[in-house]
Amino acid sequence: MCFGFAHVLHAAPLVFRCHALRIVHYRGVVHLRTVRNECVPNWRRWPSQSRRLCSTGPAANTGKDRKYDVDPSQFAQKVVRNFCIIAHVDHGKSTLSDRLLEFTGTIKTSKENQQVLDRLPVERERGITVKAQTVSMVYDRPGDPDSPYLLNLIDTPGHVDFSYEVLRSVAVCQGVILLVDANQGIQAQTVANFNIAFCSDLVIIPVLNKIDLKNANVEGVTQQIENLFGIDKKDVLKVSAKQGTGIEELVNAVIERIPPPSGNVDAPFRGFLLDSWYDRYRGVIALVIAIDGILRPGDEIVSHTTGTTYTVRDVGFMKPLETPTAMLCAGQTGYVVANMRSPKEAHIGDTLSHKSDEVKTLPKFQGVKAHGFCRNLPRGPVQKQRTQKCSRTASSQRSERTSYYRVQPRVGSGVASRIPGTPSHGCLLSEA
Structure with missing residues (x-):
């Protein structure tokens, strides 16, 4: 057995194969695999940015x-400043988010910046926001002695099926920034989202978008x-998210009108788990807002829910x-990677x-009950295995979705899913 040679060159991986064991050492990470009896260098392509659960290299420092x-x-x-953008569907929330990111210097100004915060393939394909996304922007306001400011933006969906994301x-x-299309005017979800913000006692900044039409x-x-x-009417801001008109006035209004979060940085840490997603290499990644204290x-x-x-x-x-x-620190929103293995451990x-x-x-x-139900009925054993695998993957990546295998004499066996929202919500989550 060849267990020596722990320190090898970091420029490329070397593979030592001996008696059904292969030892790969690359950038401080040791991989063991079963192979044939041979000892040769391996110069195959290796991932440039590998994410790992256990590492002794610089990535785990x-x-x-x-x-x-x-x-x-x-x-x-x-x-x-913690704020979100609420509006009716297709009133320009994602486009306005792109302009805010460019104005604050979070991303470079480019014509290719379209729906930067819409990361799911179904979001880019259909042009709608399904999941609320968070981004932190550092803005150095000219002539302000308190600069720089930390602006935490949440881009929310506008479709009624995803109102649960707005509530969270x-x-x-x-x-909140209440965005209204200057061409279509106030729509149903505009009123619904306004009532949510008004009942939550939040500062509402009305913004009129698409004034260039x-x-x-x-x-x-x-x-x-x-x-x-x-x-x-004097408090209504007029912008064009497509042209970038009025973005500076909007950012100044966010700083001046929206109050800072309350909390004590010297108190023991308390965090509110807002959202989570699953990474196959690092496990569950939780989106947390620090209410009090500091987390390092x-x-x-x-967890106060499970006690884990x-x-x-x-x-x-x-x-x-x-x-x-x-x-x-207290008042800041960010991601937290702990040793959570399943999204079911991350309770919203x-x-x-x-x-x-x-x-x-x-x-x-206050959680939302499942109102959408869908069922996938495979025709053969091959489709059955694929359906079960896809169902497990979808449930592991989304804590709000519950899937189980069900057998009915008249219909047959299949995978049933429960989703918060309507059937169209379930279809979009299935595509995502």
Whole structure:
């Protein structure tokens, strides 16, 4: 057995094959596989950015010597703004998010920036937002001594089937941007989303979008906003997300009108679990807003719902991709990678805190019941295996979806799923 030669060149992987065991050492990661009896170098293509659960290389370094692009400690709570964009479907929420990202310098200005926050293939194919996405923007406001500001934006869906995403988003925000199409005017979901924000006692910034269109009725729609919502016409901002008109005024309004989050950075850590997704290499990645205290890699946290203890491996901001940071401070929103293996462990609305601290549990988020039911009936054994595999994958990636195998004498055997929302919600989640 060839168990020596632990340190090899980092430029390319070397493979030592001997007596049904292959040892691969690449960038500090050891891989063991069963092969034939031979010992040759392997120069095959290797992933340039490999994500791993267990590593001794630089990617797993969580010590103080690790360098970060963003320092969360420089953002006091008074310079943090948590807000979301709510509107009717196809009123320009994702396009406005793209312009905000470009204006704050989060992404480079380019004509190719279209639906940056819509990451699911079905979202880009159909042009609608299915999942609410979060992004942190650092904005250095000219002439402001309090700069830079940390603006946490949540882009929400506009379709009625995904109103559950809007409810989760407004629960952690202090203000909203109410976007209205200057061509179509106020629609059904505009009123529904306004009521959600109004009942949540959030600051509402009315914004009139698509003022560059030929048939835009700017004055008429502005009067509608005043009559239906009781908002002064002077407070209505006019922008064109496509042309980038009025974006600076909108960012200034977010800073000036929306209050900073409340919380105590010196108190024990308390976090609100807003969302989660599954990564096959790192397990469950939770989207958490820090209510109080500070969370660092290496801390032990406990779930107030299940009582399970987890060790934090990584924390960071979404900019819009995952950007690791040294900590998450009170009022900030970011992702947390712990040793969660299944999305069923990440309960939406759960309170996370340090294991050694006894803190008060945050009010739980009111979940939504499953209103959509769908069933897949395979015709043969091959399709049956594929259906079961796809169902397990979909359930593992989305905690809100529940799938189970069911047999009925008249219909036959198949996979049944329960989804929060309507049947169209289930179809879109199946495509995603």
